[in-house]
């Protein structure tokens with residue numbers, strides 16, 4: 001209880017040094033809180049084991065039997081407590097020491113609920129905005145800074161500090177539950193129920209220590225939030241909103257791309273379909289199309305949105321996947337569903353009503369050109385009825401919020417079951433934990449699949465856990481290969497250079513295949529940056545990775561512009577006279593040159609410090625032991641990992657929730673390669689692949 005007292009004292013004193021909170025204390029409080037519930041007993045139990053081994057009991061068979069029975073009882077009790085996750089609210093003592101005023105803003109898309117919450121946030125002396133996407137976290141930090149509210153950006157990959165900032169814009173996974181804020185906003189709170197990311201929303205909702213907490217989401221979330229708030233003892237007010245501009249279902253079916261008009265957004269559900277539609281449109285009409293889909297880096301998505309929104313850009317039509325459903329303010333007149341079905345990793349299914357509403361709601365955005373009224377329709381007459389039903393019917397309320405096992409719980413499980421692996425711990429915690437009826441365990445198929453692959457590596461438990469929860473697009477073999485390369489190099493050298501990733505040449509991509517390679521490279525660099533934040537000593541080149549990432553995103557954006565098959569003459573528009581400097585071929589070259597300069601600077605610094613050149617050793621791994629790409633063929637192990645992810649119904653990943661958006665996964669584990677990892681390395685035999 002002494003620790004509890006310390007936490008509570010911290011509230012009154014008001015936490016200082018918020019960024020330090022992320023870096024050092026973010027996990028501590030959760031760990032601390034859980035220890036009230038369970039860890040003490042577990043630790044005591046294992047200490048007893050040691051005592052018994054060299055104690056007098058060994059001389060007496062009877063005494064020893066009694067003591068091992070006692071140990072078994074203690075272990076069972078520890079396990080029972082560990083598996084009892086019915087009250088996650090108790091994991092956040094700082095937030096529990098307050099009576100927060102929670103306002104739940106609910107309404108359809110484009111009803112001004114986020115706007116209302118953001119107005120409160122701007123007025124507060126200190127605050128935090130928790131975004132569902134990195135793109136949105138960036139946009140909010142920029143818009144806050146633009147109106148004079150200094151706001152720092154925190155995502156899984158980067159921290160951009162604004163001088164004297166008392167406001168923070170972060171992705172929900174990175175929300176800081178260890179500091180006290182005057183105001184906090186959680187956007188798109190209905191994602192509480194998302195099978196993959198819901199746990200991060202639960203953590204933010206239960207853990208944010210904000211005097212005023214604003215939740216924005218769709219009305220389906222009301223009963224669930226009420227239920228959760230019952231357990232926290234906070235004050236809850238629900239505010240309902242109506243759409244600010246009308247949205248009608250148009251009876252006009254868009255039978256072919258010839259019927260497409262300026263301001264239309266065509267929605268398809270795969271990258272291939274997006275490009276197919278773009279080719280067809282540009283062949284048969286005078287329109288040029290922007291594209292937006294989940295695998296595009298946030299910067300590229302934002303630039304495509306900018307081109308589409310600017311009337312003089314020559315890009316009048318948008319072709320997008322369901323990635324447009326969230327986070328972009330798009331000047332859309334009409335949303336056209338090219339299909340009402342999508343492949344979700346298991347099979348082809350009809351779109352669910354909430355998905356349809358989220359996407360359709362992009363038309364007629366308040367404050368933009370078509371605010372007078374947006375419309376929505378389909379390309380197939382047979383699917384029009386599905387659209388109408390999806391928009392008109394009652395929606396089922398959400399009934400459960402996500403929860404995920406933490407590193408501390410995994411460690412505790414392994415302490416109780418001596419010798420248990422990460423895989424066993426994850427499987428047991430995700431299958432056997434006892435939860436209240438309004439919580440459900442996060443879909444663990446991806447971390448479990450990665451944990452299986454990691455079993456053969458000599459890693460400490462904590463490092464294994466970090467790699468297992470790393471945000472990896474498991475559908476992309478190049479990214480899976482990058483993860484394996486990183487793990488292997490980490491085990492052999494303890495230090496991982498960014499140039500292990502074979503970057504495509506600094507050229508504007510000429511076709512969707514070249515573009516796809518750049519997209520994959522961008523995801524690998526994102527992964528490196530994420531790991532660099534968790535294990536900074538082992539991944540020492542975040543600046544370099546960031547320089548490459550910027551260059552790659554620039555090349556992708558330029559590629560998207562130059563991929564248009566339609567000429568300016570045919571388009572009848574003059575060149576976009578806005579800021580296109582970042583899109584030109586020379587800008588791409590400049591960005592790649594900046595990356596080269598960054599490499600040289602890093603090497604010079606290392607030479608001055610008497611350190612060996614980075615990567616000499618890592619290069620050896622890359623060229624001999626591990627071909628992660630070879631003439632376009634991907635590494636076998638990576639393909640295996642990619643194919644091992646069970647395609648269960650619950651593992652559906654909508655393109656709107658593309659792993660690119662999820663690159664912040666899970667709360668940050670303590671940073672730096674742990675001492676334990678090196679202890680572990682020494683105690684393991686040389687791995688067979690060396």
Ligand SMILES: Nc1ncnc2c1ncn2[C@@H]1O[C@H](COP(=O)(O)OP(=O)(O)OP(=O)(O)O)[C@@H](O)[C@H]1O
Nearest residue numbers: 107108109110111112113114115116329361366367
């Ligand atoms: N009172 C207002 N004054 C000016 N602009 C507003 C106001 N309310 C909303 N807006 C603008 O209307 C648009 C939609 O608002 P907002 O994003 O808050 O809606 P929302 O209900 O959160 O929708 P979504 O869930 O689709 O993001 C935004 O561009 C926002 O800036």
